[in-house]
Amino acid sequence: MLLFVGICFGQALLAQTRNVYGTLTDDQNQPIVGLQLNLLKPLRTTISDSLGRFQFKNLANGKYHVFINSISYQSFKQNVVIDDEDVHVNIKLRSASHLLDEVTIKNNANKQRIREESLNLEIVKSDFIQRNLGGSLMQTLQRLPGIKTIGIGSGQSKPLIRGLGFNRVVVVDKGIKHEGQQWGADHGLEIDQFAAEEVELLKGAASFVYGADAIAGAIHIKAPTVPAPNSFGGDVNLIGKTNNNLYGTSVHLYQRKNTLFFDTRITYQNYGDYRVPTDTLYVYDFAVPLHKRALRNTAGKEMGLHFNTGYLGNQFKSVFYISHITSKSGFFANAHGLEPRRVDAALHDQSDRDILMPNQEVAHFKLINRTNFNIYNHAIEAEFGYQHNFREEFNHYVNHGYMPPVYPSSLNIPINLERAFDKHVYSFNLKDHFNLGKHHLQIGANAELQQNEINGWSFLVPAFKQQTFGLYGYDKWEVNDRLLLHGALRYDFAQINLHQxxxxxxxxxxxxxANQTELLVRAQQLNRNFNSLVWSIGMNYNLPQLEFKANIGKSFRIPIAKELGANGVNYHYFSYEKGDRNLNPEQSYQVDLSIAFHSSKWTVKISPFFNYFPNYIYLNPTAAHDYFYGAGNQVFQYAQSKVMRYGGEAELKYQFSSKISSSFLLEYLYAKQLSGSKKGYTLPFSPPASALFNLSYNLPKFGFLKEPYFSIDYRITAKQHNIVPPEQKTKGYQLFNLQTGAKVNISNGQSLSLSLQVQNIFNTKYLNHTSFYRLISLPEQGRNIVLSVKVPFNF
Structure with a gap:
């Protein structure tokens, strides 16, 4: 409704808009070229031209804040008031003093973004990632409340937001939805965490912007900051880990003249089998001794290549992002396939760095173009994306059921290729931001085409083709300085075709x-269309020390190919999975609240939510067993039921002094199925309640060390006895983690950054309820010391 009100009265309001313009000069009265100027509120930016001129167009009457931050000049701030006339401002900047050790530039754009977002939003920067490096970006982010991962090994993981994951969480990379094989618990995300400068985590129904799969929320990896004009430099990251003997490096190089630039990065990591604090495992009652407490065949290596380039004009920008991520990693040999007893332990234990079968190889190529241009009062963004995800799983051929005991030489499939998935994805996004008085509007469209082919002698999911298209409108109405109202409406259409x-x-x-033999059809041809209308309404009420948010919305998700057409053995779960071609689109209704209080010493934030699914899609265990394609595995059938979920996060931070601070983070989730054969039970992979206590000590300087810090985390995780069979209950546990680091001056004002972590200090043996390997009672990795060094350079 807010959108339609804005459109109806827009022309009258637009007629009252004015401009702020002027010139930008230095202390020698020379024009300053190519410097960014910022305006609040709303947040806008512009660049001074070749004569130092600048202009902010189409502004309504009111009070605005102009500010400039630059390494070369002293910071500038000024308030301007528009009252039915254009405002002319001449700005003279003074050169920054070069006697300072370091110039630290800060602005409140991210804080302002959080205050004005009606959903629960977290923003983390590269320094957070550097301090908390995990095996993957998702493992690094799980230190934040409400974020967990489903992990398999030391390098593969996928995110959970408030207990929901897989295709209910959208991962956006530089504006384009990342598409791989995210339906599988063993399929990690092909994301290079060293290339992530800023990450936004949106908790709550975000379907109206990010599309149908964002029922739980979205993780948006922002595009990297473009280099400053006339700059040439980079940095080198070095990393090492003791638990799996990982070593790696990430080399970054950039250069920019004025309007043209390039930015490139190469990342390489190599790691061995990771170790756990136990000597013996029991895989379905079969005892598996571990050589030196290492999980045989969990070694791997990863390579990331990135190249960005483009044109940066005053009113037009177009940037290309190219990346190619490859990895090869082994699966824990005793927990893959149907015969854990057949593993050649002696062969695997000869080396902790070899990658034998079973293993996987993944290659993900991505090409993205982001183009921005300004026309009058409109800021238009167009994003084009192409992705190619190629994943192969290799294993020794083992016959089951009616499979021939000897692999046929005439079969045109490599004998060791168990499964392969070959996905091509084409994406397009178009957004228009513009203002109509106090209404900040966004209108957009998204389109995506997926083509996924399969190969291998084993079958689980059919090949498919999927097309989606969506239109949305969003209105943020700035009622006054304290109150913001939000309204959004979105329509989606999707078509999925499963191949026989x-x-x-x-x-x-x-x-x-009579008995006869025939080639069985495992998946029938299926063509289905889906459509849905979703909406969102929210508000923000902001006082100087108090912030209140509320949002209610509907979102939906179309059934994926696995849920519709699966019909085979999942070798990672020792189960037989069957899809249901008649599944309906998943619907979700969610209410999110947030109350935050800030003072000079205290920060308190409480973020509860309530979520209801009238037809949640889940994998339901049945009484049937399969003997044709497996070894009597239990059959799991996709089904739908009503589900209720509620919970939230709480954050408490206290600043004892300028040096000492503490924080307390709490998260809780409750889920219950309200219908179906598992009525009364929770949902699989429901994370238990947990709390994190942190104590940090920071100094501005200590001897030759700059900004040294020391931080310790104490995490308490409750037991999880609220399960859905055949899940097993998990015990509670306590963990201690330590982080410390500092910066050291090297030359030309550059500082080397050192970061040291000790994860699981006391080598605690525990089961993570959201871990993939928890299904066979495999504990998480033991003590791990992580050292990273970042060395910047410029010319």
Whole structure:
């Protein structure tokens, strides 16, 4: 409704808009070229031209704040008031003193973004990632409240937001939705965390902007900051980890003249089998001794190549982002396939760095173009993306059911290729930001085409083609300095076509009283269309020390190919999974609240939520067992039920002094199925309640060290006895982690950054309820010392 009110009265309001313009000069009265000027509120930016001129167009009457931050000049701030006339401002900047050791530039753009977002939003920068480096970006981010991961090994993981994951969380990379094989618990995200400068985490129904899959929220990896004009430099990251003997490096190089630039990065990591604090495991009652407490065949290596380039004009910008991420990693040999007893332990234990079968190889190529241009009162963004995700799983051929005991030489599939997935994705986003008086409007469209082919002698999910298209409108109405109202409406249309799959081997069937053999059809051809209308309404009420947010919205998700057409053994779960071609789109209704208080010493924030699914899609265990394609594995069938979820996060921070601070983070989730065969039970992978206590000590300087810090985390995780069979209950546990680091001057005002972590200080043995390997009672990795060094350079 807010959107339609804004459109109806827009022209009258637009007629009253004015401009702020002027010139920018230095203390020698020379024009300053190519410097960014910022305006609040709303947040706008502009660049001074070749004569030092600048202009902010189409502003309503009111009070605005102009500010400039620059390494070369002293900071500038000035308030301007528009009262039915254009405002002319001549700005003279003074050169910054070069006697300072360091110039630290800060602005409140991110704080302002958080205050004006009706959903719960967290923003982390590269320094947070550097301090808390995990095996992957998602493992690094799980220190934040409400964020967990489903992990498999030391390098593969996928995010959970408030207990929901897989295709209910959207990961956006530089504006384009990241598409891989995210439906599988063992399929990690092909993201290089060294290339992530800023990450936004949105908790709550974000479907109206990010599309149908953002039921739980979105993780947006922002595009890296473009280099400053006339700059040439980079940095080198070095990292080492003791638990799996990881070593790696990430080399960054950039250069910019004026309007043209390039930015490139190469990342390489190599790691061995990771270690756990136990000597023996029991994989379905079969004892598995561990050589030197290492999980055999969990070694791997990763490579990331990135190249960015583009044109940066005053009114037009166009940047290309190219990346190619590759990895090869082993699966824990005793927990993959149908015969854990057949593992050649002696062969695997000869080296902790070899990658034998079973293993996976993944390559993800991504090409993104982001183009921005300003026309009158409109800021238009267009994003084009192409992705190619190629994933292969290799394993020794083992026959089951009616599969031939000897692999046929005539079969046109490599004998060790268990499964392969080959996905091509084409994406397009178009957004228009503009103001109509106090209404800040955004209108957008998203389109995506996916084509996924399969290969290998084993079958689980059919090949498919999927097309989606969405339109949305969003209105942020600045009622006054304290109150913001939000309204959004979105329509989506989707079409999915599953391709028929027929076995390559003959199976025996019964026709009346006679037996016969035939090639069985495992997946039928299926063509289905889906559409949905979703909405969101929210508000912000902001006082100097108090912030209140409320949002209610509907979101939806179309069933994915696995949920519709799966029909095979999941070797990672020792289960047989079957899809349901008649599943309906998943609907979700969610209410999010947030209350935050800030003072000079205290920060308190409480963020509760309530979530209801009328038809949640889940994998339901049945009484049936499969003997044709497996070894009597239990059959799991996709089904739908009503589900209720509620919980939230609480944050408490206290600044004892300028040097000592503490924080307390709490998260809780409760889920219950309200219908179906598992009525009364929770949902799989529901994380237990947990709390994190932190104590930090920071100094501006200590001897030759700059900004040294020392921080210790104490995490308490409750037991999880609220499970859905065949899940197993997990005990509670306590962990201690330590972080310390500092900066050291090297030359030309550059500072080397040192970061040291000790994860799981006391080598505690525990089970993470959201871990993939928790299903076989495999504990998480033991003590791990992580050292990273970042060395910047410029010319």
């Amino acid at each position: 799959y027929t076995d390559w081997f003959l199976s025996e069937t019964t026709n009346g009283a």
